[in-house]
Amino acid sequence: MTPFTYAEAHAQDFVEQLKEWLRIPSISTQSELKPELERAAFWLRDHCLSIGLTRAEVFPTPRHPVVYAEWLGAGPNAPTVLVYGHYDVQPVDDPYREWKSDPFEPVEREGHLYGRGATDDKGQTFIHLKAFEAHFRATGSFPVNVKFLVEGEEESGSESLPAFIQANVDLLRADVLVISDSHIISTEQPSLVYGLRGIFTAEVEVFGPRGDLHSGSYGGTVHNPVQALVEILAQLHDAQGRVTVPGFYDDVLPLLAEDRRALAQSPMDEARLVKETGVPRPWGEPDYSIAERIGARPTLELNGIVGGWIGEGSKTVIPARALAKISCRLVPNQDPNQIFALLQQGIAALTPPTVRSEVRMIHAGGPAAMVPIDAKPIQAAVEAYEAVFGTRPLFLREGGSIPIVAGLQGALDVPVVLMGFGLPDDNLHAPNEKFTLAMFHKGIQTMLHFYQRLPALL
Amino acid sequence: MTPFTYAEAHAQDFVEQLKEWLRIPSISTQSELKPELERAAFWLRDHCLSIGLTRAEVFPTPRHPVVYAEWLGAGPNAPTVLVYGHYDVQPVDDPYREWKSDPFEPVEREGHLYGRGATDDKGQTFIHLKAFEAHFRATGSFPVNVKFLVEGEEESGSESLPAFIQANVDLLRADVLVISDSHIISTEQPSLVYGLRGIFTAEVEVFGPRGDLHSGSYGGTVHNPVQALVEILAQLHDAQGRVTVPGFYDDVLPLLAEDRRALAQSPMDEARLVKETGVPRPWGEPDYSIAERIGARPTLELNGIVGGWIGEGSKTVIPARALAKISCRLVPNQDPNQIFALLQQGIAALTPPTVRSEVRMIHAGGPAAMVPIDAKPIQAAVEAYEAVFGTRPLFLREGGSIPIVAGLQGALDVPVVLMGFGLPDDNLHAPNEKFTLAMFHKGIQTMLHFYQRLPALL
Numbered sequence: 001m002t003p004f005t006y007a008e009a010h011a012q013d014f015v016e017q018l019k020e021w022l023r024i025p026s027i028s029t030q031s032e033l034k035p036e037l038e039r040a041a042f043w044l045r046d047h048c049l050s051i052g053l054t055r056a057e058v059f060p061t062p063r064h065p066v067v068y069a070e071w072l073g074a075g076p077n078a079p080t081v082l083v084y085g086h087y088d089v090q091p092v093d094d095p096y097r098e099w100k101s102d103p104f105e106p107v108e109r110e111g112h113l114y115g116r117g118a119t120d121d122k123g124q125t126f127i128h129l130k131a132f133e134a135h136f137r138a139t140g141s142f143p144v145n146v147k148f149l150v151e152g153e154e155e156s157g158s159e160s161l162p163a164f165i166q167a168n169v170d171l172l173r174a175d176v177l178v179i180s181d182s183h184i185i186s187t188e189q190p191s192l193v194y195g196l197r198g199i200f201t202a203e204v205e206v207f208g209p210r211g212d213l214h215s216g217s218y219g220g221t222v223h224n225p226v227q228a229l230v231e232i233l234a235q236l237h238d239a240q241g242r243v244t245v246p247g248f249y250d251d252v253l254p255l256l257a258e259d260r261r262a263l264a265q266s267p268m269d270e271a272r273l274v275k276e277t278g279v280p281r282p283w284g285e286p287d288y289s290i291a292e293r294i295g296a297r298p299t300l301e302l303n304g305i306v307g308g309w310i311g312e313g314s315k316t317v318i319p320a321r322a323l324a325k326i327s328c329r330l331v332p333n334q335d336p337n338q339i340f341a342l343l344q345q346g347i348a349a350l351t352p353p354t355v356r357s358e359v360r361m362i363h364a365g366g367p368a369a370m371v372p373i374d375a376k377p378i379q380a381a382v383e384a385y386e387a388v389f390g391t392r393p394l395f396l397r398e399g400g401s402i403p404i405v406a407g408l409q410g411a412l413d414v415p416v417v418l419m420g421f422g423l424p425d426d427n428l429h430a431p432n433e434k435f436t437l438a439m440f441h442k443g444i445q446t447m448l449h450f451y452q453r454l455p456a457l458l
Numbered sequence: 459m460t461p462f463t464y465a466e467a468h469a470q471d472f473v474e475q476l477k478e479w480l481r482i483p484s485i486s487t488q489s490e491l492k493p494e495l496e497r498a499a500f501w502l503r504d505h506c507l508s509i510g511l512t513r514a515e516v517f518p519t520p521r522h523p524v525v526y527a528e529w530l531g532a533g534p535n536a537p538t539v540l541v542y543g544h545y546d547v548q549p550v551d552d553p554y555r556e557w558k559s560d561p562f563e564p565v566e567r568e569g570h571l572y573g574r575g576a577t578d579d580k581g582q583t584f585i586h587l588k589a590f591e592a593h594f595r596a597t598g599s600f601p602v603n604v605k606f607l608v609e610g611e612e613e614s615g616s617e618s619l620p621a622f623i624q625a626n627v628d629l630l631r632a633d634v635l636v637i638s639d640s641h642i643i644s645t646e647q648p649s650l651v652y653g654l655r656g657i658f659t660a661e662v663e664v665f666g667p668r669g670d671l672h673s674g675s676y677g678g679t680v681h682n683p684v685q686a687l688v689e690i691l692a693q694l695h696d697a698q699g700r701v702t703v704p705g706f707y708d709d710v711l712p713l714l715a716e717d718r719r720a721l722a723q724s725p726m727d728e729a730r731l732v733k734e735t736g737v738p739r740p741w742g743e744p745d746y747s748i749a750e751r752i753g754a755r756p757t758l759e760l761n762g763i764v765g766g767w768i769g770e771g772s773k774t775v776i777p778a779r780a781l782a783k784i785s786c787r788l789v790p791n792q793d794p795n796q797i798f799a800l801l802q803q804g805i806a807a808l809t810p811p812t813v814r815s816e817v818r819m820i821h822a823g824g825p826a827a828m829v830p831i832d833a834k835p836i837q838a839a840v841e842a843y844e845a846v847f848g849t850r851p852l853f854l855r856e857g858g859s860i861p862i863v864a865g866l867q868g869a870l871d872v873p874v875v876l877m878g879f880g881l882p883d884d885n886l887h888a889p890n891e892k893f894t895l896a897m898f899h900k901g902i903q904t905m906l907h908f909y910q911r912l913p914a915l916l
Contacts, residue, residue, distance in 0.1 A: 210736030216858030278668030308762030313487030400674030
């Protein structure tokens, strides 16, 4: 039995094991779920040991633990691969009851596995574990030394990870860093991500009266905090969709002709955007194509807003306060802390004297990351995708963020390969997240090809 | 024993009875609480019968029942008073845990009775019942015929009441309509309300993508519905606080010199507003005084807003939709349905082609109401306040609304007397609603004086 046939023979076992992990509601942003994060970490450690990895440990951090596992049996002359993934998942708030099944009771429907974390990122992390298992169980060995670094705070800013990396540089030392936490263009067209946006998240709160007021008794004489908040937020973009926070674009490097050529290869255009999302028409900076806006331009997004009465019917209050959640996606050369400071200053300048405002960082996130696409491990990835999908992958800059990528690159001085197996319609961060099972199985096959090709190239 | 000494002797009994009624969570805007509304209505009917009223009935309506009760023992030559009140209460949403005690477990603290509905309007309605009881139990009679009309939808638009009134004009026929659902200036300075603003409530919802999107994958290319909503809402007022909805002020009558003189008597000014509310500074139309803005100018208030992630931490979504709750307070000559139509048109015109919006009426409310202050029953009210408080009441236009007042005036062709016993710091519609017990007891004394004086004046 070859590693490939082993993986085929155990395809359904692999799915059932993944379901077990998905049943643990490891939402890192909700502090009351801390025990579930620990449960997900220990489940992973035990699973690593069960498939032949020789060491697996749960390292505590100030928030959620990091799981480290390794198999170094390929010997000191073989290359070492560090696989990064995360076992935490996005929240599942569902005010409109859109989830068709329990987010933490994964179910298969029409070739897809539905559940929170199915693709982001438990499912994609699992691909690497199953590639290792298939090879190791079929042959008793693995082509490279392999280390796993799986964290529990990716969806909430990866705040504990930089210190862990700094304290464990030797433990994590590797020749290549592989991450599967992104998507390809379609089941027929693979792609390799060579750029990720940076990110930070913040919240702005506006305070007016010391308590809620009756809108009849006081309406017309005090600045309603909901109104003041919307007036502030409405001034953060101009009519063309440009961010108006002073200094926001100062450090953005001009888009080079080669970047524009690469981004022009993306299949994402206005028609595809409208089809995928259902919006009446696209929006955003008119000087940039859709693919450029996603991959190469910074954004300021309002992820949430709340204030006053939000239940059924009406309640005639002037609320005491109102709050909005903001995230900024950043491009290379933009520093998250500096942009956050600009946002603070910008909102302070927009706040009228009739209310008080506060801007608070939620997660400091991380800067954008770029991958040199001529690195040798990239060649292995190209060949691996081609072997399984029958066509060469396109190179894309993605709009998403993996906050720690730039930090890992810097601390370990290691080339990064971003090999995604998600699809654009996987409903990441949204209701009905799914992983197309064909992609899960193709992912395992692709990674087997990748790991087999790597020693000859490095 | 006189009616006055009876009321004094039974003061604590009256408070304990009121507490029983306050324990029923009769929030009319929350449809799942319908059984509690019925419980509150039947409690009231039984209580009416227990204090000597000769008839008390619960009339079903399409939503919450109306309670009617009467005592007509004064005979056909005595005047008949119709008392209007409401047994429904405001919601108690409490995201910041500001209620110091259970809103539906009323408690006395430092001379105040805390609980939802304590003053608005179970407590103030109860004043009339207790005035009747005190007089009837002490003397075996009452100076006037009395009818009670107590509805269950005042806090949610009084939608069922107009049809009930039309169908029961003869039943409700009276010489004077008395309502206690407002406040006076202070424990030392009584006031009589001669104007109430009209009201309607509505909600606006903005729709973008068909489902929530990952803000990394799509950020910068679709118009975020939260952003589009705040951009629309921010355009509903100008920098001076004027409502910019086209046509909004078209039917507003100019403020007459006599109105301005009357409103100038109000103790409400900038200093008092800041002290009462804690806002950094006042806000609103600069051409009008604080008392004029409250009593004589229409408003458009954002009572609530919600969209996207509003929990702990962050969630990097572009939400599929966002919603705001709006109420407009109206002045005489403004028609709620017409102003609602203007709001719909205004928001449609402000909605960019990148999203879709809907404006829906929540409660059609009612128009503003004005009371002729030279009517005879007003004289009885002035004397009654003076007898108990030792000083003549000021005449004020209030900013609040009792949607049905204009409808009752019109259908029954009857003079209205608005005799409030609340205080400005009663936290109406807000956490920690209270009724100052001294005001409850003074209210009963005042109403006894009023009812005794009425026959000589009419």
